[in-house]
Amino acid sequence: MNAAFLATLSLELLPAQLRDMVTGWLPEPWRWLVNSILAIAVILASFGLLFAYLTLAERKILGRVQNRPGPNRTGYFGLLQPFADGVKALTKEDIVPRGADHLLHFLAPVALLAFSIMTFAVLPFGRNLVAVELDAGVLYFFAAGAATELAVFMAGWASHNKYSLLAAMRALAQLISYELPLLLSFVPVIMIAGSLSTQEIVHRQSGWMFGFVPQWHVLTPWGFAGFAIFMTAALAESNRSPFDLPEAESELIAGHLTEYSGFKYALFFMAEYFGMCALCGMAVTLFLGGWQAPLPFLEFIPSYVWFATKMLTLLLGFIWVRCTFPRLRIDQLTRFAWKFLVPLALINLGTTAFWSLTSGWTGGLQIARWLVAIALVVIPFQLIGRKLSAGLGPRTYRYA
Amino acid sequence: MSANDFSPLAPQAGSHVREVHDPLHGELLEVSMGPHHPSTHGVFRMIVTLDGERVMKLKPVFGYLHRNHEKIAENTTYLGSMPYTDRLDYLCSMTNNWAYAIAVEKLSGQPVPERAEYVRVILAEITRLLNHTCLAGFLMQDCGCSGTPLMYAFREREKILDLFESLSGSRMMCNYQRFGGCRVDPSADWLDGARKLTDNYGRFLDEFETLLTGNEIIMARTQGVGALSPELAINAGVTGPMLRATGVNYDLRKVDAYGVYSRFDFRVPLGAHGDVYDRYMIRVLEMRESIKILQQALATIPAGPIMDPKAKLRGFRPKAGEAYGRIEGPKGEIGFYLVSDGSPNPYRYRVRPPSFVNLTVLEDMCLGQTIADAVIILGSVDIVLGEVDR
Numbered sequence: 001m002n003a004a005f006l007a008t009l010s011l012e013l014l015p016a017q018l019r020d021m022v023t024g025w026l027p028e029p030w031r032w033l034v035n036s037i038l039a040i041a042v043i044l045a046s047f048g049l050l051f052a053y054l055t056l057a058e059r060k061i062l063g064r065v066q067n068r069p070g071p072n073r074t075g076y077f078g079l080l081q082p083f084a085d086g087v088k089a090l091t092k093e094d095i096v097p098r099g100a101d102h103l104l105h106f107l108a109p110v111a112l113l114a115f116s117i118m119t120f121a122v123l124p125f126g127r128n129l130v131a132v133e134l135d136a137g138v139l140y141f142f143a144a145g146a147a148t149e150l151a152v153f154m155a156g157w158a159s160h161n162k163y164s165l166l167a168a169m170r171a172l173a174q175l176i177s178y179e180l181p182l183l184l185s186f187v188p189v190i191m192i193a194g195s196l197s198t199q200e201i202v203h204r205q206s207g208w209m210f211g212f213v214p215q216w217h218v219l220t221p222w223g224f225a226g227f228a229i230f231m232t233a234a235l236a237e238s239n240r241s242p243f244d245l246p247e248a249e250s251e252l253i254a255g256h257l258t259e260y261s262g263f264k265y266a267l268f269f270m271a272e273y274f275g276m277c278a279l280c281g282m283a284v285t286l287f288l289g290g291w292q293a294p295l296p297f298l299e300f301i302p303s304y305v306w307f308a309t310k311m312l313t314l315l316l317g318f319i320w321v322r323c324t325f326p327r328l329r330i331d332q333l334t335r336f337a338w339k340f341l342v343p344l345a346l347i348n349l350g351t352t353a354f355w356s357l358t359s360g361w362t363g364g365l366q367i368a369r370w371l372v373a374i375a376l377v378v379i380p381f382q383l384i385g386r387k388l389s390a391g392l393g394p395r396t397y398r399y400a
Numbered sequence: 401m402s403a404n405d406f407s408p409l410a411p412q413a414g415s416h417v418r419e420v421h422d423p424l425h426g427e428l429l430e431v432s433m434g435p436h437h438p439s440t441h442g443v444f445r446m447i448v449t450l451d452g453e454r455v456m457k458l459k460p461v462f463g464y465l466h467r468n469h470e471k472i473a474e475n476t477t478y479l480g481s482m483p484y485t486d487r488l489d490y491l492c493s494m495t496n497n498w499a500y501a502i503a504v505e506k507l508s509g510q511p512v513p514e515r516a517e518y519v520r521v522i523l524a525e526i527t528r529l530l531n532h533t534c535l536a537g538f539l540m541q542d543c544g545c546s547g548t549p550l551m552y553a554f555r556e557r558e559k560i561l562d563l564f565e566s567l568s569g570s571r572m573m574c575n576y577q578r579f580g581g582c583r584v585d586p587s588a589d590w591l592d593g594a595r596k597l598t599d600n601y602g603r604f605l606d607e608f609e610t611l612l613t614g615n616e617i618i619m620a621r622t623q624g625v626g627a628l629s630p631e632l633a634i635n636a637g638v639t640g641p642m643l644r645a646t647g648v649n650y651d652l653r654k655v656d657a658y659g660v661y662s663r664f665d666f667r668v669p670l671g672a673h674g675d676v677y678d679r680y681m682i683r684v685l686e687m688r689e690s691i692k693i694l695q696q697a698l699a700t701i702p703a704g705p706i707m708d709p710k711a712k713l714r715g716f717r718p719k720a721g722e723a724y725g726r727i728e729g730p731k732g733e734i735g736f737y738l739v740s741d742g743s744p745n746p747y748r749y750r751v752r753p754p755s756f757v758n759l760t761v762l763e764d765m766c767l768g769q770t771i772a773d774a775v776i777i778l779g780s781v782d783i784v785l786g787e788v789d790r
Contacts, residue, residue, distance in 0.1 A: 066551035162431045166771070169452070241546055242617055250439040250542045251775045326617050327544025329772045330453055392619045395677070397685055399667035400649040 011302045015129055039131040043120045051273045052082035058319050065323040089266035097160050097259050104158035109260070109267035112151035116274040118144040123281045124198050126291050126304035137198040138190065141282055142183060145237070148275060149175040152239075152246060152256055155268070159259035167255030170330050171246035174236060177337035178243075182233035184345035185226045188352035189217055189286045202290030212296055216289035221373035222352040225381075227287040229345050231314070234279040236333070239272060240318055242325040245333060280314040281307070288314075340388050344380060351376040428456060431771075435464045439542050439775050442785030446762075446774065453770040458763045465789035473749040478504055478579070478716050481749065485736075486573040488751060489787040491531050494523040494564070495729040497577035502658065503725025503736035504579045508718040510711055515704040516581040517660045522594060522697050523567075523576070524659075524727070525690040529601060530560045531730035532641075532683040532690075533608075535782045539680060540612060542779035543621050549612060556604050563593055580711025591698060598694040605687060613684070622677035626765040626777035629674065636761045640732025640754050642781060645682045646674035652728035659727075664696045676780040717744050731755045731782050751790060755783040 023034045056071065056078060063070025071078035096105055122137035124130040134140050149172065156168020190196060193204040207215045217223030236243035247255035257268055284290060288310050291303035328336065351373055358369045434445030443464035449457035469488065473481040485500045486493035498520050505512060512520075537553025561571040567590055568574040568583065576583050586594075612618055628638070630646040643650055651668045653661045669685035671678030720742040726735035732754025739748035758781050766774045 062546065062548075066548050067555050068551065162429060166429070166431075166450075166453070241544065244544070248544060248772065250544055251433075251772050253438060322546050323548050324611075325545070326540060326615070326621060327772075328617055329621060329770055331770065332620055389616060389620070392616070392623055394614055394619075395672075395681065397669050397671065397681060399669055400651070400654070 012127060014302075015126065015304070036131070043131060044117070047117075047120065047274060047277060048270075050277060051270055052086070054273055054277075054315060055085070055269070056081050057316075058322075061316070061319050062323055086266070089263045092262035094262040094264060095259070099160035100259065101158040101160070104154050105259075106264075108151050108155035108158060109264045109271065111154065112148055112271040113267050113274070115144055115147040115151060116271045116278060119275075119278040120281075122198050123278065124202055124285060124290055125281075125307050126302065129291075129304055130199055133199060134197065136196040138186065138196045138201070138282075138286075141198075141278070145275065145278065146175075146179055148271070149179075151271075155260070156246075156256040159256065161259050163252045163254075163258045164256050167246045167248075167252050167258075170248075170252075171239075171256060173330060173334055174239075174243065174245055177334045178233045178236040178341075181229050181337055181341035181345050182237055184342065184349070185229035185233060186282075186286050187345075188222050188226050188348055191349070191352050192217070192356060198285050198290075202285055202292065205289040206292055208296055214289055214292065214294055216287065216292075218287040218289075220355065221370070221377045222348055222355050223287055225344065225348045225351070225377045227283065229341055229348070230283055230287065231317075233337075233341060234276075234283060235318065235321065236337070238276040238279055238318075240276065241322040242327050243333060244327060245330055248327060250327075276315065276318060277311065280311045280318070283314055284310040336388070340384055343384055347376065347380045434461070440778065441538065441783055444778075444783065444785055444788070446778070448771060448774060450771060453772070455766050455769055455771060455774050458766045458774065460759060460762050462759075462785070462788050465785045467790065469790040470749050470751060474746055477744045478718070478746060479713055481746075482577070483573065483575040486575055487786055488753065488790065489729070489731065489734070489755070489784045490572055491534060491784060492527045492730050493572060493574045494527040494576060495727060495734060497574065498524055499725055499727045499729065499734045500736045501577040501579055501725075502727060503723050503738050504718070506725050507721060507723035507738050507740055508579065508716075510580045511708055513581055513705045513708055514660070514702050515585075516706050516708075518697055518701040519582050519586060519706065520577065521659055521661065521664070522694060522701070525694045525697070526560055526563065526594065526597070528690045528730045529687055530557055531782075532687050533557060535683060535779075536608065536612075536680060539676075539776060539779040540618070542776045543618060549608065552604075552608060552611070556601070559597055563590070563597060566590060566593070578707060578711070578713060579716065581705070581707030585706040591701065594694070595698050598691055598698060601691050602688070605684065605691075609684060613681070619677065621773075621776065622680060622780075623675060624673070625676045625769060625773045626780065627673055627675045628761060628765055632761060632764060633674070637757045638732070638761060640729070640758065640782075641682045641686060642679055642732065642758050644668065645671035645678040647672050652726060652733055656726070656728075660697075661693075663700075664693045666690075666693050676776055679780040715744070717742060722748075726752065729754055731784070731787075732758055751787075753787040753790065755781065756788045756790075759783055759788060 019035060019038060022038060023031050026034055059081075060070040060078070071081040074080040074084045096102055119141050121132045122130065122134050122141050130137075152171040152175070153168045156164040156166075156171060159165075189201060193201045195201060195204070205214070205216050209215055213219065218227045235241075239246055245255075246252075247257055252258070257265060260268060284307060291307040293299045293301060293303075293306055354376065355369070355373055358365075361369045429450040431448050431450060432445065433448055434440040435443040437445075440446065445461040445464070447457075447459040447461060448455055467487075469484065473484060476484075482497060482500060485496040488496050504510070533553045533556050537550035540549035541547065564574055565571045567586055568576040628642070628646050630648050633643050633646045634648060638646075639650070647670050649668060649670055652658070653666075654668060666689045669682050669689065671682050718740045720740055722737070722739040724735055724737045726733050733752065734754050735752035737748070737750040737752065738746045741747040762778060762781065765777050769777065
């Protein structure tokens with residue numbers, strides 16, 4: 001072991017050492033409680049800050065894509081913009097419509113935020129950085145995530161506004177439709193890893209093919225398909241463009257957020273970004289090798305840095321998609337889920353079963369295994385995709 | 401009655417509309433979209449009756465921007481109305497000016513020098529580029545793009561507005577045409593600027609089309625949506641790109657061949673389905689034809705006076721009579737009907753606004769479609785409320 005590796009090791013263990021410094025002197029029965037509170041505080045603080053700067057990054061990137069500078073008046077490069085926005089949201093008047101259900105109107109943003117923060121508990125941020133090591137962590141994650149639908153519907157119903165009501169109807173249709181492909185897309189991972197624990201899933205993706213290719217799930221045919229389906233469904237689950245129908249600005253003003261102002265609106269915003277971060281974090285855990293380095297010689301960089309890098313890359317992908325795509329219509333949105341994503345996810349289960357059964361094949365058979373698996377992914381994708389977009393296509397025009 | 405009874409191609413109107421409070425089928429939702437709404441393109445209001453997401457009834461309400469344009473024009477001189485026509489369709493002041501100038505020139509028999517005719521064609525085609533670019537941007541914004549196509553469109557619009565500003569002194573309210581010519585002679589530098597814009601515009605259109613035209617979501621959103629039959633379009637008096645998208649070959653630049661349009665070689669693109677995608681594509685293809693016209697006009701523009709020296713601006717009193725002047729504006733046929741009684745003010749002044757007439761078929765296009773479709777159908781009609789309400 002050389003000195004560089006030792007230095008890395010100390011960086012790697014830094015969070016744990018800091019925790020022990022704070023709580024080490026406590027008697028054993030108390031340590032668990034204080035450790036949990038500490039974990040909650042750290043997650044809230046770091047993701048709160050990430051949320052703040054993610055909004056800035058989104059506005060900046062959107063601005064650059066659209067030939068404009070984005071926010072640049074508050075602080076250098078607009079770095080203080082998130083705080084200015086926070087102060088603005090806090091000092092604004094909180095308006096509740098007269099006909100609204102006051103309790104539900106208040107409860108909706110709170111519930112949404114609570115459910116989306118709960119999902120962070122099982123995400124493994126680093127080698128030994130997970131708030132709660134649950135044996136059924138993945139299941140817990142998606143159960144907590146699914147509860148956010150309730151909060152969105154609550155907001156739409158309680159607002160006493162027709163646009164909000166339409167948005168609530170859309171939100172339910174959309175979130176329930178996309179829950180299914182989201183859940184089906186990670187079942188293959190559990191089939192291969194044989195565990196519902198997030199840390200266990202990450203450990204199963206360790207090791208190197210040919211000494212330098214990481215054994216992440218996304219680098220297999222079934223894993224790639226699962227990852228693509230997962231990310232598409234995640235876009236819809238987090239109400240992001242092109243699936244931002246519940247808050248479709250062009251027809252429903254702001255959808256379920258129409259009657260929210262001030263800090264309640266900011267809470268919705270925050271919950272949405274938290275949900276996005278959590279889903280990206282889960283995608284990293286399930287498919288992108290979690291906190292593991294992409295190449296052997298990069299292992300000296302601490303694991304939590306890798307996790308953050310991968311998660312931010314996926315988040316930037318979300319922002320990029322938002323810059324580019326228009327919105328789908330609600331019937332097209334549900335059709336896309338039920339007729340395209342769900343069948344593909346189901347076929348992917350079969351592909352994974354094949355992959356799992358043929359894990360003993362070597363040599364020429366190994367190549368055949370890859371080819372069959374790729375065919376099992378690509379052919380259904382092409383066939384179902386063509387069927388779905390039948391009748392659509394570029395047109396040629398005649399001239400008088 | 402199930403929702404499937406409404407095929408998008410043959411919307412059923414009138415008697416089939418359900419009552420809002422129908423105890424048998426459940427209640428319909430009446431939503432008043434507008435007059436302040438993000439995507440009604442101004443102070444326009446649609447009272448939409450919805451069954452879930454589906455539009456069962458749509459009542460357009462306008463007049464929020466009524467400014468008494470026609471009556472005011474009857475109480476001012478002929479020239480005094482020229483700057484006021486800028487405010488009709490505030491994106492296309494140059495073509496509004498030209499249509500009004502043509503009407504007055506017809507009324508008084510005023511000839512126009514050749515150079516002025518060329519400048520008018522150049523400005524009208526640049527206005528067409530400006531209007532169609534903005535429309536495409538707005539339409540994509542209505543489809544839910546987060547501003548990217550709109551900002552690309554506005555980047556190009558800025559270049560055009562700079563050209564207008566350097567020529568007329570104003571970016572949008574140009575007040576440039578006069579009876580018998582144009583107000584100022586464009587310099588050689590200005591013509592070079594116009595040439596540069598024309599040469600670069602094709603590249604912008606390529607970029608814009610790469611982003612949008614082949615996009616699967618855009619095709620899914622717009623193809624087969626808001627289809628208009630040629631028969632209904634003709635009966636309703638629809639003109640412009642909206643009519644040509646239904647496949648009817650009617651372009652005043654070819655039909656009337658006003659100005660010097662007969663000297664230029666250009667084609668008229670025609671759609672086949674009359675849906676939102678066709679309306680978008682017809683506009684893109686028209687822009688490509690406009691570039692061709694611009695290149696020819698800028699290459700062959702003759703020297704000479706910009707104003708007819710005998711033209712009378714102050715104390716202008718046409719003989720008693722009537723005239724209707726019309727041109728192919730970017731939105732359709734923009735016409736001015738004038739009746740003169742020999743006094744300095746017109747006795748009757750009437751505008752035929754293209755987007756107002758095109759808007760009358762909105763309900764026919766929207767019935768049976770979803771609320772999200774209604775928004776992009778309205779976007780594809782290309783309305784400017786200054787012109788609709790006058």
